[in-house]
Structure formats: C-alpha cells, structure tokens
Amino acid sequence: MTQAIQASTTQTAATFSALRCKECSAEYELKAIHVCEFCFGPLEVVYDYSALRRTVTRESIQAGPNSIWRYRSFLPVASDRPIDVGTGMTPLVKTNRLARRLGLKNLYIKNDAVNMPTLSFKDRVVSVALTRARELGFTTVSCASTGNLANSTAAIAAHAGLDCCVFIPADLEAGKVLGTLIYGPTVMAVQGNYDQVNRLCSEVANTHGWGFVNINLRPYYSEGSKTLGYEVAEQLGWQLPDHIVAPLASGSLFTKIYKGFQEFIKVGLVDDKAVRFSGAQAEGCSPIAQAFREGRDFINPVKPNTVAKSIAIGNPADGVYALDVARKTNGNIESVNDAEIIDGIKLLAETEGIFTETAGGTTIAVLKKLVEAGKIDPDETTVAYITGNGLKTQEAVQGCIGEPFTIEPKLDSFERALERSQTLDRLEWQQVLV
C-alpha cells in the first residue's frame, strides 16, 4: 500500500515539469505566474507524455475516485490528497426527445448543471486551482468572476479552510450573489463590467500576493477544463465524439476540451479521430463569433450587453486560440440573441428535464442554429456541453414561462382549474397549428 502511494507520487511528480509560453515556448518554473516575460503570451503546463503513456491505462483511471481526480496524472498538482469535493463525473445523457426535435440521431448532453459542489463546470477548474494554490503556499485565494467562478471559489475555499475574497460585477443575478455570500467570503461587487473587474484584479494580484485562480494561477486553473474532454471520452466507452458544441466566454474551456482529447490520443487511451469543435456566444457579447464570421485571426473587444452574464467577457483571453481550434477542426462559432437563449433554456427543460442557466441556453440555441444551417450532420455523434444550472439565473426566464393555477383546497375548484388548463393547452396547440 505504502509502496503504491509512493509509486504514484513519483509518477505524478514526473508528469508535469514546467510552464511554457504558448507563443515563444520560453519555459518557467512551476510558480504562480501566467504571462511570458518576453512576449506576454499565456503560459501552459508541460507534461511528460511518454511517462504518461507508460503508466496510465483505462483500468488505472477506472480504479481511481469517482471525480475529476481519477485523471490526476494529467492535472498539474503534486499532492496525493487533492481537494476532492466530488467534482466531476457528471452525467453524459443520451438525448431522445431533444434529438428528435432537432433532427439528430446521436445527441448527448454533458450535464455540468449538476456538478459538485456549486452546480457549474467552474467547480472543475477551481478544485485544481485551489489544490495548486495550497501547494504553492497561498493562504488567501481570489478570482475575477462572472458569477459561477465566485460560487466555486468561495465554496471550495471554505471546504479547504482558505481565506477568500472574490470580485464580481455589481449587476449579477441574485442567485449568483447569494450563492457566493453563503460560504462567508469577502465579496467585492465592482461597479463595472467583467473586463473592468478583471483589470482591477490584475492590479490586486500584483500588490497583495493572493492566489487569483484565473489570473496568477490561470495555467493550473485552466487545466481543470480538460476533464470535460476526458470524461466524455471515457463515458462514450473510450471513444471520441464527432462534434462538440460548447459555450465561449474567455475561450479557455473550449480550447482545453480540445487539449484533453489530444492528450488521450497521444497517450493511446483513445483512437485518433477528427473531432469538430463548434462554439456558442451570445449576440450581445460575441467578439469571437464576429472574428470567426469575418475571417479575422484577431479579436476586437466589445462591451457586453446580454442576458447571458456568465459568458459575457468582452475581451476574451483565449479568444484567438478558440478561433484556431474551431477553424482547424472544421467547426463553427455562432451567436444567438437573448430571445433565442431563453427559448434554448426552455427547449432543453421541456424535452430532457434539464434546467440550465443562460450559458446552456446559448449552447442549445447555437446547436439548433447549426443543425438548421446544415452545419451539423444528423448522423454525427454530437455532445453539447451544459455548463451551469438554471436555478442560479431565474431572472432570465421570469415572465417567459407559465404560472401556477391558484386554487382553493376543494375538488370543484381543482376541476375548474383543470378545465381551464386544458383549454389553454388547446389554444396553444391551435396557435402552433396556425
């Protein structure tokens, strides 16, 4: 037993060795830094893939915990005891009614609306970032957030006993704010948009020596998103899908799903396959979709104005890399307006029983748009990534859904209401038919 632990410690220590600039390949020690001193490119963790190929098997992964930590050898942490709050291994749902509605044969939903502990994909990146923060000796952790990241950082910091101060735009949905405050962090509600929050946080990171999960810890944080790729591959029976659709904010999650698939191919866990990558943005904040449409390889920053606040980043840090992934995989990047986003939320709820937030509504609406435009083939095995939970963004659908029938506690009152509801149903059908 002791030997097994030591062996796996050695293995982990050997699998990631440095940070490397994505632009000029300059290498750095594994510290809390995120930009290259020479060219200002983003830094990324370097792994020893031949060591991984020798030591990791499908069986060794399956013998691991039922969380993202079953893929620990592919994550940038040295610890044998990472912070494990049950993050990851969320359901991959084969859709039936949604697939039929859209005219697809093999459509899956990767459902991170039920991720642990805070019901969004951000629990993945934060579990990794805070484990690394602890290893690097940070006692206070922080983030610049569009909402979900603040929820995750506050919750997992509470679990790990780390001090926490988070920054959010002041106009976030009530559920996102409450879902942060409950864990007892300091919350700074900044009067400005996310890009202004982010700029402020970069200054704070320089002066306060805190671990900002998505700033100075970003190279470690972003690796957590690779698990969205690994899990889908494993859950499809160690195969890659043909096409994925995912939302884009900074573009990080999108590019890291790609990296996850590439790594599994590289170490021989799945067969090589060309997977198409399509990205989803809200029209009111679609700098990456605009660049894609116009054939540009640079991003023009925009001022966000959309109901999809969790993905409203006007100046996306990984935008150019997301563009590159979509283009080289023969995918697309599309945007949809707020009304289509709400329809997307309702469509997923009414066909599959999954209540997603605005980011998920964006993904479903873009999925529909791509199918209608013939850009997704009905036969392709397609995975749509649902990244957050609808109970956190209730404002978005208020007034766009039905209302309960208020009745007296009497049978005849119920019968009258039932009749009314059936009439309403008939009227709705008539409207559909007209």
Ligand SMILES: *Cc1c(COP(=O)(O)O)cnc(C)c1O
């Ligand atoms: C943060 C977030 C995203 C996108 O994340 P990036 O990695 O910045 O592109 C998508 N969906 C939800 C719900 C989010 O909170």
